[in-house]
Amino acid sequence: MILYELISYDVLRVIWWVLLGVLLIGFALTDGFDMGVGALLPFVAKTDVERRVVINTVGPVWEGNQVWFILGGGAIFAAWPPLYAVSFSGFYLAMFAVLACFILRPVGFKYRSKRESARWRRNWDWALFVGGAGPALLFGVAVGNAMLGVPFHLNDLLMPMYDGTFYGKFLGLLRPFAILSGVVSFAMLMMHGAAWLALKTEGEINARARRMGSVAGIVAIVAYALAGVWLAFGVDGFTLTSDVVANGPSNPLYSEVARGGSWLSAYAERPWIAIAPVLGFLGMVLAVLGLRSQREVSTLLFSKLGILGVISSVGLTMFPFILPSTVDPASSLTVWDASSSHRTLFIMLVCALIFMPLILAYTAWVYKVLWGKVTEDDVTGPSHSY
């Protein structure tokens, strides 16, 4: 018996599509508050000691959180190689900007307080701001572009080719709907960062974070609602016009795709998916209310719920599409034709089942050890801090 045939190819593809979502959500839930905290840094903390308090709330955990991003990259490579190949080369300069931010941020955390000079620290504060705010915005822009479709096609050898001036050209990404998506993710992660600071700090910083967080939360709710309306009236969806071959080889060119109609027709076909946007709204509204009252733990949980709802609503709306192509719809990548082989998906699933519970367990333990508020005494004391 061949072991990997225990789970059929189409089921594995759906499982890996779900896991892709889990990784993105895991990234947004953990590294999301780091990015939000970075974006809030200049506004919620004024003095050096205050800034050090803010930085130290994420100081011990950002490194682990950032691995969600790296693992996301690795998992896309292993489970969705065509997606890895097309998207990162397609969003080339945007990806470069994201990488620059992700390099700047760790270095900023680690090096900022290693010298006394005020100028040195001020510069790193800006680096931390850019390193947090930049990706928070750009990830939303990328998701918006995925929903609009991007101009690539696969040639006879399945080599990704990019058409027109869109690719590589950073400004080509900044289409209005994509910018709106960027606003959603930026505001949402800022709210999430504020919820984290509300939990981990006290006094002035705490009050400022709550104020900014509730404004950001309201912006996120409004922008998310607007994006929904826009999808209904102003954005073309994509549909598979050939029969679905869920067990076929991963060759996007074997299927036919048409552009037109609305993405939202998915809600007519599968009404149950409406639960995702409902959770998105509910979570964000409760998080805003939590930030205004003096709740801490529940606010962070509601903020997480909102993020979970928003991100899964994108995936569920687009299913089975992952990255549609505007210039050659047949090249569009879908769940049924952009995965790795049956065997590789199975092996990777086994690895994920072994390691994900371990990762969650020790991450939870680390957060437990570090539980509690970060105070001004903590950062001025002798123990190791940033």
Add this chain to the structure above:
Amino acid sequence: MELDIVELSRLQFAMTAMYHFLFVPLTLGLSILVAIMETVYVMTGRPIWRQMTKFWGTLFGINFVLGVATGITMEFQFGMNWSYYSHYVGDIFGAPLAIEGLMAFFLEATFVGLFFFGWDKLSKVAHLIVAWLVALGSNFSALWILIANGWMQNPVGAEFNPDTMRMEMTSFFDVLFNEVAQAKFVHTVSAGYVTASVFVLGVSAFYMLRGRHLRLAKRSITVAASFGLASALSVVVLGDESGYSASHTQKMKLAAIEAMWETEEAPAHFTLVGIPDKEARETHYAVHIPWAMGLIGTRSLTEEIPGINELVDEAHDRIESGIIAYDALMTIRAERDATPADVRATFEQHSEDLGFAMLLMRYTDDPRTATPEMIDQAAEDTIPGVFPLFWAFRIMVGLGFGFIGMMAYFFIRSSFYGQSYPRWALHAAVWLIPAPWIAAELGWFVAEFGRQPWTVDGVLPTALSVSHLSVGDLLLTLAGFVTFYSVLFIIEMGLMIKYIRKGPTEDVEETEIWEERHAARLQADPAIAAAE
């Protein structure tokens, strides 16, 4: 050299990878040395060992963060600049990268924060476990990345699927237990251990010369020299193992490193030095050692090692066979299920040479239309740059033996001469700090430049692997990386030097109180004294 997208993509990968590897070896080795020091602290309770752990831990942290930060770039380089490569081999190559994230990155990154922030929050033993988990995570990550790299050198456990136009995995175990990967893994981590040992030794020697922090410096030298000696021996032994596996997996790379133009009668001689000349196909002023090459490469006196000219002829045949495979492949792709059985059979028979036909795509879009001159040229292209490989390899090996000598010397002085070191040796140790980095970078150069013109040996040519970006995009990101990385490097070096100058926060009083109490304990209980 004209700057086309292939050259620019190669330059960018080489630059970002080599820069990343400035930080990796020190992380690999120093994580273990720090964990060893903390182990001594937990076992003996002597405060000096905690101070050592914290001091070397601080330097570890400054270095670690750049290793992590520049590693992010590497995870995405393949997708950004090598999109056809990513599509073509992602089914195999992606798996070890993802497992690296699952098994290694999470481990080291989650616990490294606790290592620095957890001194007051954890018990001694729990903190020690955290230190070891960080070290373990770093070393696991090297394991998986070398399994991925080993597959590029020796692509086992995979076959081509005409439907998906890519290589697909046929055996995960073959990929995992690839002999090239295993030898490379131990060779690479050992090189990291040597790097960290030379670093700790050099910095400690600097303190000894200045007469500062002598307790810390002497103990550090003892740890570094013993760990370094074992590691330096391991590097050379496993390097030899890599050479042996290359003799049957990457014959052209081996022949190029040795500048062996003609197949010689076994056992072949080893060219110690010389000036290889690709045009003339000979090595000028060569100094030979009889038999040595045959012994290293084949571990026998009778087996022949093929020379470059013979391998070019072989490549020529494989290109012709590859064209047959390519032709059959085109029929299969056009006809799909209606493909005649004999075409499929032809493809099966020649599919191993498909990659060789793709070498022609530098000269023509359709390999079937290649002229005999193009085939000659493509066969010639399979020779990598002999001169740089020949010398890079020799300098690396020379340094490798040098480290054995250096570590052995300090080990002997530390063990049998009461930890006294002559000033010249201490000066030498300081000046030798950069040497392991040079050796490590040359090692990667030999491994990767020696694999050209392939990204995956015999399977996918480099020229075909790139993303179809514009020269402008590539120049922009290359300039961005160079500028950004240079600034970070200056900042990192500045901090390293600042913290080395500043030295450990050595609590002399605490240490002396502990030692007085310890002496009193020994007097009170002769049994402990005897055990010491």
